[in-house]
Amino acid sequence: MDYENELELCEYNPISVQLENELRVLAQIVETPAMSFFQKLMKKIVVAHGVEA
Numbered sequence: 001m002d003y004e005n006e007l008e009l010c011e012y013n014p015i016s017v018q019l020e021n022e023l024r025v026l027a028q029i030v031e032t033p034a035m036s037f038f039q040k041l042m043k044k045i046v047v048a049h050g051v052e053a
Helices: 003-011 014-052
Strands: none
Touching: none
16 A cells, blocks of 8 residues: 555545544643643642741
8 A cells, every 4th residue: 555645635535634633622622721830730749848947
């Protein structure tokens, strides 16, 4: 199978472009809450450490 040729055809497929866009949106949704969770956790740690010190 010629994977490079299939990849080039995939770029011109409107359904493929739509699916790629949906995957990017889903990835943003999944990654953003995880980052904010860790940011909140780090903030709590810093505040707690600052209060105790």
